[in-house]
Amino acid sequence: MHTLIHNLYLCIKKYVFLPQNPKTVSMVKDLVKEGAVEALRKCFSSRMEFGTAGLRAAMGPGISCMNDLTIIQTTQGFCHYLEESLGNLKERGVVIGYDARAHPPSGGSSKRFASLAAAVFISRGVPVHLFSDITPTPFVPFTVSHLGLCAGIMVTASHNPKQDNGYKVYWENGAQIVSPHDKGIAKAIEENLEPWPESWNTEEALKSPLLKDPYQDINTQYFKAIQKHCHHRDINKSSEVKIVHTSVHGVGHAFVQSAFKAFDLHPPFAVEEQKDPDPEFPTVKYPNPEEGEGVLTLSFALAEREGATVVLANDPDADRLAIAEKQESGQWRVFSGNELGALLGWWMFRCWKQQNSDAAAVKSLYMLSSTVSSKILRAIALKEGFHFEETLTGFKWMGNRARDLLNQDKTVLFAFEEAIGYMCSPSVLDKDGVSAAAIAGEMVSYLAMKKTSLSQQLTAIYTEYGYHISKNSYFICHDQDVIRSLFERLRNYSGKKDSYPTECGRFSISAVRDLTTGYDSNQPDNKAVLPTSKSSQMITFSFANGGVATMRTSGTEPKIKYYTELCAAPGNSDVTQLKKELDDLVDAIVKDFFEPEKNKLQPKPE
Numbered sequence: 001m002h003t004l005i006h007n008l009y010l011c012i013k014k015y016v017f018l019p020q021n022p023k024t025v026s027m028v029k030d031l032v033k034e035g036a037v038e039a040l041r042k043c044f045s046s047r048m049e050f051g052t053a054g055l056r057a058a059m060g061p062g063i064s065c066m067n068d069l070t071i072i073q074t075t076q077g078f079c080h081y082l083e084e085s086l087g088n089l090k091e092r093g094v095v096i097g098y099d100a101r102a103h104p105p106s107g108g109s110s111k112r113f114a115s116l117a118a119a120v121f122i123s124r125g126v127p128v129h130l131f132s133d134i135t136p137t138p139f140v141p142f143t144v145s146h147l148g149l150c151a152g153i154m155v156t157a158s159h160n161p162k163q164d165n166g167y168k169v170y171w172e173n174g175a176q177i178v179s180p181h182d183k184g185i186a187k188a189i190e191e192n193l194e195p196w197p198e199s200w201n202t203e204e205a206l207k208s209p210l211l212k213d214p215y216q217d218i219n220t221q222y223f224k225a226i227q228k229h230c231h232h233r234d235i236n237k238s239s240e241v242k243i244v245h246t247s248v249h250g251v252g253h254a255f256v257q258s259a260f261k262a263f264d265l266h267p268p269f270a271v272e273e274q275k276d277p278d279p280e281f282p283t284v285k286y287p288n289p290e291e292g293e294g295v296l297t298l299s300f301a302l303a304e305r306e307g308a309t310v311v312l313a314n315d316p317d318a319d320r321l322a323i324a325e326k327q328e329s330g331q332w333r334v335f336s337g338n339e340l341g342a343l344l345g346w347w348m349f350r351c352w353k354q355q356n357s358d359a360a361a362v363k364s365l366y367m368l369s370s371t372v373s374s375k376i377l378r379a380i381a382l383k384e385g386f387h388f389e390e391t392l393t394g395f396k397w398m399g400n401r402a403r404d405l406l407n408q409d410k411t412v413l414f415a416f417e418e419a420i421g422y423m424c425s426p427s428v429l430d431k432d433g434v435s436a437a438a439i440a441g442e443m444v445s446y447l448a449m450k451k452t453s454l455s456q457q458l459t460a461i462y463t464e465y466g467y468h469i470s471k472n473s474y475f476i477c478h479d480q481d482v483i484r485s486l487f488e489r490l491r492n493y494s495g496k497k498d499s500y501p502t503e504c505g506r507f508s509i510s511a512v513r514d515l516t517t518g519y520d521s522n523q524p525d526n527k528a529v530l531p532t533s534k535s536s537q538m539i540t541f542s543f544a545n546g547g548v549a550t551m552r553t554s555g556t557e558p559k560i561k562y563y564t565e566l567c568a569a570p571g572n573s574d575v576t577q578l579k580k581e582l583d584d585l586v587d588a589i590v591k592d593f594f595e596p597e598k599n600k601l602q603p604k605p606e
Contacts, residue, residue: 020200021068023107024061031061050074050186052178052396053555056157056166059103066165067106071113072199074167075120077189078151083124085184086150086172093127095143095214097135098155099251099317100277101165109279110134110155110165117153117167119205123198128205129214134251134277136318137168138432141399142225143218145174145427159248159288159315162281175399175429223262225427226435230263231351232446237264239445242308245437246271246299248287249278250316252433259438265445269306271298281316289313289322290420292334296324300332310444310454314433320420321433323440325454338374338470338565339458341416344436345377346461347443348414348424349384362386366405368398368415371515371530371540372472372550372563377414379465379567386413392515392530393538393552395421399429418472418563467568467575469582474554474561475594475601482599483553483560487537490551490593491517504541505588511542547585551593560601562589 031040043062048055048070055074059066082089096117102109111134118128129143140152152170160166169185171177177185198204205211230236245268247253253275260267273283281287289295299311303326311332313322324334335343345367352365365386367377370393381388387410391397395417402412406426415423421431424439447457462468477483491514493501498519500512513520513528515538520528522542537560538552549564566582594601 021107023105024067024069027061027106050077050182050189051555052176052182053394054166054168054177056160056164058163059101059108059165060106060163065106066113066167067108068112068116068200069195071116071167072120072195073193074189075117075153076192076196076199077187078153078169078185079121079124079126080192081181081185081188082126082150084188089150090125090127092148092150092172093129093210094121095129095131095140095147095149095152096155097131097137097140097143097152099137099157100134100279101155101157101162101316102279103163103165108165113155113165113167114153115202115206116199117155118211119202120196120199122205122208122210123196123201125210127210127212129212131218132213132215135215135218136251136255136314136432136434138319138428138430138434139218139222140168141170141174141176141430142222142428143214144170144172145429146218146221146225147214154317156317158317158319159286159290161286162279170430173400173403173429175403176394176396178396178400219258222427222434223258226259226425226438227262229348229351229425229435229439230442231354232442233264235449236442236445239266239448241310241445241448242266242303242306243268243441243444244271244299244303244306244308244311245269246274246289246296246311246313247277247318248284248289248295248313248316249274249276249281250287250314250318251277252314252316252318252437255318255434256312256314256437259434260441263438263442265438265441268312268441269302269308271302273298277316287316289315289320290337292322293332296322296332296334299324312437312440314437315420318433319431321422321436321440322420323454327453327455333455335454335458336470337416337418337420338376338468340420340422340440341369341374341418342376342461342468343443343454343458344416344422344424344439345380345414346457347439349380349386352411352413353384361411364410366402366410366412368401368412370394370398370417372552372561373416373418374468374470374565375548375567376461376465376468377416379468379570380461383465390530393417395423395431398423402426402429418470463573464570466570467572467578468565469568469575469578470563470565471582471586472561472563473604474559475596475603476558477560477599477601478558479600482601483537486560486594486599487516487539487551490539500539501541501593504543504592505584507547507585507588508544509541510544513540513542514538515540541589543585545581545585547582549585549589551589560594562586562594564589
């Protein structure tokens with residue numbers, strides 16, 4: 001056993017080219033001393049996969065973790081790929097931002113990783129705009145577009161657990177990378193694993209004339225850019241509505257305060273215990289405002305003390321936004337991402353309409369959402385005459401599609417995904433929780449002036465455009481063979497190939513789209529219009545009663561997710577009946593399509 005461990009250690013030493021971080025070296029030596037073969041194997045058996053979302057993993061030693069060496073290797077690959085792809089990299093340069101994450105045991109931190117990434121680019125003569133302090137993720141794509149740079153890197157793990165970190169990449173168009181860039185970068189990483197001579201030299205890099213700090217300029221320019229979406233300054237100034245904001249121990253506090261100031265809104269009350277960045281996230285189990293009430297407990301307590309009726313919450317890198325409102329009953333209502341998509345979409349269109357008297361202008365207007373999000377924007381678009389488009393899941397698709405439309409002189413007014421992500425300004429081609437917070441603050445102030453609450457306005461939207469009621473959840477499954485057979489059964493339902501189900505319980509199925517195989521029964525040639533991917537499972541069923549259900553696997557977690565929505569025609573306002581109909585549909589899908597007992601699926605923990 002000892003010989004096996006010794007040999008493994010020699011292999012590890014040889015493979016990682018003697019990293020210069022004494023903490024990760026010490027962690028490996030301790031594991032060797034303890035004979036922790038499994039832990040060593042976990043650290044060194046397989047390299048983190050670079051995908052369209054970049055990297056995301058735990059901080060620690062080894063090629064499967066985020067550490068100094070893997071950051072250098074990744075950046076060398078990315079730099080090499082940019083050199084090959086773009087001829088003017090040395091003239092235009094890149095931007096690098098970071099959040100406040102840190103992992104003292106391994107010496108890893110977002111700031112440290114950002115400095116190492118800067119050193120790699122500078123060693124190749126590439127100008128680097130490295131933020132001198134923490135920033136929200138949206139500042140990086142904003143900087144790429146604003147300064148016309150070749151690429152952007154944001155070191156963040158967003159709302160992941162505290163031990164994780166990530167490396168998110170933006171292309172020269174200001175949007176996240178999509179295929180084939182991910183594969184090209186991954187290949188370049190493998191070809192550039194040995195650290196270049198100057199890659200470790202952060203001290204010299206930070207003194208280089210190639211290094212610039214965009215912090216002040218971007219702070220000024222970003223808040224100037226989002227002011228284009230402030231339409232009710234006088235109402236904002238005089239509003240008496242009280243709002244609480246939490247940044248959940250992340251970077252958002254100062255930036256949301258500045259965004260409110262840019263809109264002449266009264267500053268929101270900050271949750272004192274959560275306003276300063278803290279990589280330990282001490283007051284929450286998960287630093288994710290999507291988790292709802294658990295993350296918002298301190299916000300509700302502050303709101304009660306101050307007499308505030310609305311709570312805004314950003315995730316730790318401030319690209320997402322959650323909103324809760326106190327109801328007349330005294331209870332707090334946490335809005336779903338789909339409900340906020342309806343409210344913000346309605347508000348953005350209303351403000352646009354007031355500014356644009358030309359009836360023909362609406363023909364060049366677009367809103368986007370991901371295919372697993374609510375279809376409420378489609379209903380608004382049908383009635384109001386603008387264009388609505390669906391993309392695949394994730395803002396990388398919406399950002400790239402928005403860029404295509406902007407290049408055709410179209411107006412992209414709004415985009416959203418159900419995971420509380422909103423793009424309210426084309427200045428940032430990604431989700432942005434900072435601008436969304438200010439725009440939501442103005443919407444709240446305007447509605448308060450009209451003596452209307454967010455909940456009442458949401459009901460008014462559904463009354464006018466049709467109720468859209470959603471129910472999303474997931475099952476946990478660690479067995480890839482079970483997942484594969486579950487989806488294959490749906491593709492060969494009657495025993496024949498490509499024979500999808502025609503009903504589910506008492507519900508008749510009117511159309512099927514399979515973005516794994518590229519099948520779509522709604523298209524004349526049965527070929528899906530949206531891009532397909534054989535590496536992930538995703539089937540959408542449309543039902544005769546107006547229901548839509550998508551089943552898909554998660555790219556980052558052992559989950560099979562489902563997203564269901566019942567889209568009712570305007571005038572059908574029996575909410576109780578609609579909710580029962582959706583509940584029955586979900587029960588049928590779970591029973592007939594997931595078969596949780598047979599497949600040993602674990603339900604979402606309550």
